[in-house]
Amino acid sequence: MQAQCLRIPLLSGKTERFVEWIDEMNQRKDEMLESMRHEGLVAEAMFLSRGAAGDAVILYMQARDLAHAQQVFAASKLPVDLDTRQIIQECWDVTRAERLDVLLELVGPVSADDGRTLPPPGEPELTE
Numbered sequence: 001m002q003a004q005c006l007r008i009p010l011l012s013g014k015t016e017r018f019v020e021w022i023d024e025m026n027q028r029k030d031e032m033l034e035s036m037r038h039e040g041l042v043a044e045a046m047f048l049s050r051g052a053a054g055d056a057v058i059l060y061m062q063a064r065d066l067a068h069a070q071q072v073f074a075a076s077k078l079p080v081d082l083d084t085r086q087i088i089q090e091c092w093d094v095t096r097a098e099r100l101d102v103l104l105e106l107v108g109p110v111s112a113d114d115g116r117t118l119p120p121p122g123e124p125e126l127t128e
Contacts, residue, residue, distance in 0.1 A: 001062060001064060002062070002064065002065065002066045003061070003062045004060070004061050004066050004099065005058065005059065005060045005061075005099070006057075006059045006097055006099055006100065007049070007057075007058055007097065008056060008057045008058075008059060008092045008097040009054055009093040010054065010055045010056060010091055010093065011092065011093050014090065014091040015048070015055040018057070018087065019048065021091075025080075025084075028080055031078070031079065031080040032080055034080075035073070035076065035080050035081050035084075038076065038078070039063065039068075039070075039073050040063045040065060040068060040069050040072070041062065041063045041069050042062050042063060042064075043060070043061065044059075044060065044061050046058065046060075047060075057092065058100070062105075
């Protein structure tokens with residue numbers, strides 16, 4: 001599994017537009033999850049960092065193959081991916097994006113509704 005964390009500055013005056021778009025995306029979770037499946041992403045999270053030097057998005061992604069995931073996203077015709085590429089172009093200063101070091105990453109077991117402990121994403125479930 002590969003993980004990546006990026007800090008991407010937002011263009012001046014675009015923070016509220018980006019936050020509004022994220023609110024819209026929260027209503028389209030099924031589409032976003034479909035896109036993640038196509039890309040091979042198992043986790044994605046975005047955080048907003050506000051500061052005197054400007055606002056930035058902190059983007060965390062986890063996939064089996066991040067390069068493949070990025071290629072699939074770049075070529076995708078899914079409406080949610082088209083919208084995402086548009087908002088990136090409108091709001092992100094990708095020329096100043098920086099990779100952050102992932103110092104610790106833990107994936108714990110997840111409990112199923114029936115009480116079973118599920119393995120981490122991508123691992124086979126153990127049967128007794």
